[in-house]
Amino acid sequence: MSQFWKPGAEKPRILDDxxxxxxxxxxxxxxxxxxxxxxxxxKQRLRLPVYKYRTAILYLVETHATTVIVGETGSGKTxxxxxxxxxxxxxxxxxVIACTQPRRLAVQAVASRVAEEMGVKLGEEVGYTIxxxxxxxxxxxxxxxxxxxxxxxxxxxxxxxxxxxxIMVDEAHERSISTDILLGLxxxxxxxxxxxxxxxxxxxxxxxxMSAFFQTSKRRRGLEADELGPRKDPAILSVEGRGFNVQIHxxxxxxxxxxxxxxxxxxxxxxxxxxxxxxxxxTGQDDIDAAVQLLTEEAQANGKKNSSGLIVLxxxxxxxxxxxxxxxxxxxxxxxxxxxxxxIAETSLTLEGIxxxxxxxxxxxxxxxxxxxxxxxxxxxxxxxxxxxRAGRAGRIRPGKCYRLYTEEYFINEMPAQGIPEMQRSxxxxxxxxxxALGIDNILGFDWPASPAPEAMIRxxxxxxxxxxxxxxxxxxxPVGFQAAEIPLDPMxxxxxxxxxxLGCSEEIITIAAVLSIQSIWVSTKAQKELDEAKLRFAAVExxxxxxxxxxxxxxxSGKSSQWCxxxxxxxxxxxxxxxxxxxLRRIALRIGIVLKSCERDxxxxxxxxxxxxxxNACNLEAYSHNGMYKTVRGSQEVYIHPSSVLFxxxxxxxxxxxxxxxxxxxxxxxxxxxxxxxxEAAPHFFQHQRPDPIGR
DNA sequence: GAGCACTGC
Numbered sequence: 001m002s003q004f005w006k007p008g009a010e011k012p013r014i015l016d017d018x019x020x021x022x023x024x025x026x027x028x029x030x031x032x033x034x035x036x037x038x039x040x041x042x043k044q045r046l047r048l049p050v051y052k053y054r055t056a057i058l059y060l061v062e063t064h065a066t067t068v069i070v071g072e073t074g075s076g077k078t079x080x081x082x083x084x085x086x087x088x089x090x091x092x093x094x095x096v097i098a099c100t101q102p103r104r105l106a107v108q109a110v111a112s113r114v115a116e117e118m119g120v121k122l123g124e125e126v127g128y129t130i131x132x133x134x135x136x137x138x139x140x141x142x143x144x145x146x147x148x149x150x151x152x153x154x155x156x157x158x159x160x161x162x163x164x165x166x167i168m169v170d171e172a173h174e175r176s177i178s179t180d181i182l183l184g185l186x187x188x189x190x191x192x193x194x195x196x197x198x199x200x201x202x203x204x205x206x207x208x209x210m211s212a213f214f215q216t217s218k219r220r221r222g223l224e225a226d227e228l229g230p231r232k233d234p235a236i237l238s239v240e241g242r243g244f245n246v247q248i249h250x251x252x253x254x255x256x257x258x259x260x261x262x263x264x265x266x267x268x269x270x271x272x273x274x275x276x277x278x279x280x281x282x283t284g285q286d287d288i289d290a291a292v293q294l295l296t297e298e299a300q301a302n303g304k305k306n307s308s309g310l311i312v313l314x315x316x317x318x319x320x321x322x323x324x325x326x327x328x329x330x331x332x333x334x335x336x337x338x339x340x341x342x343x344i345a346e347t348s349l350t351l352e353g354i355x356x357x358x359x360x361x362x363x364x365x366x367x368x369x370x371x372x373x374x375x376x377x378x379x380x381x382x383x384x385x386x387x388x389x390r391a392g393r394a395g396r397i398r399p400g401k402c403y404r405l406y407t408e409e410y411f412i413n414e415m416p417a418q419g420i421p422e423m424q425r426s427x428x429x430x431x432x433x434x435x436x437a438l439g440i441d442n443i444l445g446f447d448w449p450a451s452p453a454p455e456a457m458i459r460x461x462x463x464x465x466x467x468x469x470x471x472x473x474x475x476x477x478x479p480v481g482f483q484a485a486e487i488p489l490d491p492m493x494x495x496x497x498x499x500x501x502x503l504g505c506s507e508e509i510i511t512i513a514a515v516l517s518i519q520s521i522w523v524s525t526k527a528q529k530e531l532d533e534a535k536l537r538f539a540a541v542e543x544x545x546x547x548x549x550x551x552x553x554x555x556x557x558s559g560k561s562s563q564w565c566x567x568x569x570x571x572x573x574x575x576x577x578x579x580x581x582x583x584x585l586r587r588i589a590l591r592i593g594i595v596l597k598s599c600e601r602d603x604x605x606x607x608x609x610x611x612x613x614x615x616x617n618a619c620n621l622e623a624y625s626h627n628g629m630y631k632t633v634r635g636s637q638e639v640y641i642h643p644s645s646v647l648f649x650x651x652x653x654x655x656x657x658x659x660x661x662x663x664x665x666x667x668x669x670x671x672x673x674x675x676x677x678x679x680x681e682a683a684p685h686f687f688q689h690q691r692p693d694p695i696g697r
Numbered sequence: 698g699a700g701c702a703c704t705g706c
Contacts, residue, residue: 103704131706149705178705284702318701343702364702377702422704430706488706519701528699584706643698661701669701 041117045083048076050239057081057237058088061166065190066198066214066234070207072241073392077201078170079114082143085166090197091142095165100148102176103348104130111135111145131488132580148178152185153488156437160189166197172210173203173385174347175421175450177431183449185438187214194229204238205385205418211236213449244395246357250408258360259287261405263294265358266338269403270310276355276400277337279345281390283364283379288314288340295338309334315341315349318524321573327351346389350396357394359387361406365419368426370456372635373463375427376662383419387411421450428452428460429491433469436476437485443474466616466686467495483592487585489517496613497585497594499682500606505599506589508549509609514581515548516658516670521574534569539646542603543655543672545610547646552578610656611678615686617657618679619668630655630668633679633687642667 045051050071060067071077078099085097101107111128120126127136128145136144146154148169155161167186172179186198202210211234255261262280269278282288295312313327331337331353343363345351365380382390387404394400404411423431435443444457464470469481469491476482480498487494493513500509515521525531538554540546551568555575558564565572589596599605611618619630619639628651630639639660641648645668647655654676657668680687 147705153706174704176704285700316701317703346703348703366702379702434706517706524701532698642700644700648698661699663700665699667699 045076045080045117048080049074049242050076050080053237053239054080054084058084060235060237061085061090061197061199062088063230064235065194065196065230065232066200066211068207068211068214068234068236069199069201069239070204070236071201071239072204072243074242074396075239076242077239078110079117081168081199082145083114083118086142090165094139094163096141096163097143097166097168098151098161098164099143099145099168099170100151100179100182101145102148102171102174102179104147105348106171107145107147114143114145132584148176148182152178152182152434155185156485159438160193161196162193164196166199168199168201170201171347172200173206175206175419175423177422177426180421180423180449181431181434183210183213184447185440187447190214197230200234203385203389205388207236207238210234210449243392244397244399246391246395246399247401248391249401249403250411251405252407254407254410255405258282258362258405259291260294262340262358262360263291263298265403265405266295266310267298269356269358269401270336270338273356273401275336276398277331277339277351277353278356278358279351279354279393280338280340280358280360281346281363282340282342282360283362284342285316285318287360288316288342291340295340309336311335311337313337313339315339315345317342317344318519320523320571345393346386351393353397354393355398355400357390357400357402359390359402359404361387361404361410361415366422366425368456370427370453370459372637373427373459374660374662374666381415383416384411385418387415423448423450423452424456426456428456429463432457432460433464433476433481433485433491436464436470436474437482441475463616464491466683467491467613468683469495479593483594486592487588489513489585492613492616493517494613496609497589499612500609501589501594503599503605503609503612504595504597505602505605505609506594506596507598508606510582510585510589511552511578512545512548512606512610513585514578515552516545517581518574518577521548521551521571521578523569523571525569531569535646537568540603541650541673542607543647543652544645544670545672546603546606549606551575607672607674608678608682610672611674612682614656614658615679615682617668618674618676619655619657620676621651621653621655625651637666639666639668641671642669645669645671647671647673 069077082097082099091097107128107130111126112122115122115126118126123135124137124140126143127141129136129150130147131150169179169182172183190196200210214234216232259282262282266278266280282291292312292314295310299308299310315324315327327339339351361381362379363382364377366375367378368375391402394402432443435446440446444454461470461474468477469484471477476485483498484491484494487497493516497509497513500506522531538547538550540550551570562572565575616634618633620633622629622631628640632639642661652673654674655671656674658670661667661669
């Protein structure tokens, strides 16, 4: 690797900061530029804030194993840094520069932008890989964008990620499970591959902890200057963003009802502020529908006086594509668009034209209780980091305003600085099986950016053991454990697939696995009665899983028709996704030796295969129960069949569920009938341990 | 007779 600064030129100055990180002081602004493609694009590149740090970034990457880049939105870091690295030679000799993103859409968008800037065809020098789509060309692609989940999967074939010279982990501050696993593994890889460079891109608030995580033993720092290779202590570099100033307003007194407070704030913005669209952050569909209703009523009641000219639009992921697209349509002259949204507008979708943000201070967050093994969705206060991100949405086109529906005192003194990483709020079975597959034996001693609760780890190990995926030494079993690790789904679903091979119903089970791994195959609609009637057309006495098979068959028979879906209240996009996932699962099944076979109409073996994966979720109807109360075999927990299930009010004696949703009651979603004798057959150890004889009842 | 923040392989 050649040094990129010219001999004789002034060497960039480096200063250690008090935390042991390294800050760079730009001594001069580089003005190198080579003749790429179109002048206008080249000019745009030069105007990005990140450009004046080009030299600094390349210097730090050259001299440090890890560089933490704090880049605010609009800095251009994601599109430019990979190009700078390529220009400096990091992709020479067949090596590849990787840049990971948490979301598929971002991967595609950034990759095509970079290909355009470089004037190359997407899929050649610049490529991308996401699930179902591989537009990277081995031997040709120099810059590759990919989701962090895909990079983790790549590690199963190449644990040291040898083809990559630099790996940039973008949006690391979001702390998703896969980003955290990736960071932990990359830190391990660094010890084996000193030539590998990492760039961790993070928000201000997380930069110090990211740097501390990659800081290796402080004692040896003095010696490192004499060693060959890059410095082990991470560098930190800040790049300013391009957002406009956003003025923050707080309420003076805490509000009792944030939906009403949000509505009246929207109305007073409309009354008193100059034109510009508003974005309101609430927690979920209920809140949002209520707020839309209130605003619409207000608009009608007040006629011209106040809220005429308001276009009120809800935004959450449950909406159909068409309904979601409405929020992107340009606002007509003289009108004001008000988008009422969940967290989807905080990171996943970017709305242009927003000048006013109203922040309720809450969002729905997942929490996991490892003792009861139940994941819950709870309305909880957001973090300061989230609040800043939400406010930033108002400053994209011109200076904006953010109205926070909480007091300044609360923001300063009580709001947590950062959210709890997803790793510490989730069931960890998928995470643990993935680490095991990568040869990480000491799971409890793994060096995480944020350690999960030991109880959650132990629970995950227990579940994997009961599935026969791990043995007594907590090593992957052969072949079941290794096969299950290859299947990119929940290990319980993976186990169900593996059992279907022996039972001769893998074609059916693969369909069921695909359906279970998406949100819902039904459209979300307010016409509940019609939806229920449509469901009845497919309902099977065996339960929801078999009902899914009927829907899938119907969809195929219709020639995958969208009209057929519309007529039957089936979500067309969901079904297309089922087809895609099914294809992927079939390919994997062939590779790992699952026998592809249909059981035709024999649903008994299908139910047995479901039992083989989900025996831990077996429930028994309480004797003499008049309200459909079940008890779980494992924990004698009180549960009920969800009203959306085809078995609702049917109440068979023995059932297995896929998941629990907890509100005032615990409801079982996706339920199928079983014979209790299958339980001891499927998992003799598990039931011996839990209860001597579940059949005897 | 009730409800599903958001990603991802």
